[in-house]
Amino acid sequence: MWTRGLARWYEVHGRHELPWRATGEPWAILVSEVMLQQTQVARVAGRWESFMALWPTPEACAAVPLAAVLREWQGLGYPRRARGLHHTARAVAADGWPGTEAGLRALPGVGAYTARALRVLAFGASTIPPQDVNIARITARAALGKEPQDVRQPSIEEQLAAGRPRSLSARAFTYALFDAGALHCRARPLCHGCPLTATCASRSRLASAPPDRGQRAPRYHGSTRELRGAVLRAMLADPVPASIAELQQRAGAPAAGRTATDVALILDALVHEGLVTTTARMVRIN
Numbered sequence: 242m243w244t245r246g247l248a249r250w251y252e253v254h255g256r257h258e259l260p261w262r263a264t265g266e267p268w269a270i271l272v273s274e275v276m277l278q279q280t281q282v283a284r285v286a287g288r289w290e291s292f293m294a295l296w297p298t299p300e301a302c303a304a305v306p307l308a309a310v311l312r313e314w315q316g317l318g319y320p321r322r323a324r325g326l327h328h329t330a331r332a333v334a335a336d337g338w339p340g341t342e343a344g345l346r347a348l349p350g351v352g353a354y355t356a357r358a359l360r361v362l363a364f365g366a367s368t369i370p371p372q373d374v375n376i377a378r379i380t381a382r383a384a385l386g387k388e389p390q391d392v393r394q395p396s397i398e399e400q401l402a403a404g405r406p407r408s409l410s411a412r413a414f415t416y417a418l419f420d421a422g423a424l425h426c427r428a429r430p431l432c433h434g435c436p437l438t439a440t441c442a443s444r445s446r447l448a449s450a451p452p453d454r455g456q457r458a459p460r461y462h463g464s465t466r467e468l469r470g471a472v473l474r475a476m477l478a479d480p481v482p483a484s485i486a487e488l489q490q491r492a493g494a495p496a497a498g499r500t501a502t503d504v505a506l507i508l509d510a511l512v513h514e515g516l517v518t519t520t521a522r523m524v525r526i527n
């Protein structure tokens with residue numbers, strides 16, 4: 242079996258200290274999964290704890306306005322995730338958790354990956370692990386000897402279905418694969434010490450491959466993303482800016498050198514996405 246060695250390695254080297262691994266509460270798991278979608282584990286840990294301290298249940302989160310959730314989310318980036326969480330909190334507070342994976346997928350901001358993750362990590366389903374980038378990569382390499390982009394998704398699912406060691410639950414198997422993928426089978430693999438090295442179908446191929454220097458992260462400073470963050474921050478302040486000129490000034494350095502139209506367009510996009518509402522006092526320029 243391609244996962245031989247995984248269970249013992251996970252027991253010793255798994256990231257058991259991650260705070261969301263101590264719980265099986267669906268809301269707590271959902272918050273962690275949504276935060277982890279586009280933010281690194283090291284940055285998420287403390288932020289997850291403070292979010293959960295404020296809103297430990299969907300009902301608690303549903304009872305506050307979206308602006309409060311967006312304020313707490315600042316610094317994590319991609320605030321649409323916070324809006325999805327807030328909408329899901331309201332749906333679950335009203336109707337409870339859906340009992341099926343399809344029902345979970347219908348929740349705002351919950352896609353195929355997150356629905357499967359909830360089933361396995363929170364609802365105890367004994368099913369195939371969710372396929373994130375790391376799990377797809379380690380499975381394609383270790384079981385099939387290929388890179389994930391060269392493999393059809395059903396083939397990866399087949400290997401995942403056949404690969405769970407008997408001593409691991411579906412939840413523990415998922416966490417073990419997350420950890421082996423994050424700690425060893427990265428874009429540039431660290432095969433030394435990897436629990437799958439004895440049986441890995443890619444080990445010899447990757448050992449002789451030139452080092453992958455990875456892709457450079459897109460520049461943040463001076464980007465539209467940075468300006469969006471600054472405009473959103475200014476719009477969540479109390480009182481909100483009364484004009485585009487004031488908004489531009491309060492958005493600070495990211496808005497310096499931008500035109501009022503740039504700032505107004507960003508504001509329009511945020512309003513369109515339902516992240517902020519403009520006030521009657523806001524003077525629009527465009």
Ligand code: SF4
Pocket residue numbers: 379382383425426427430431432435436437438441442443444447
């Ligand atoms: S041995 Fe190397 S390529 Fe194979 S699963 Fe481990 S880290 Fe990935």
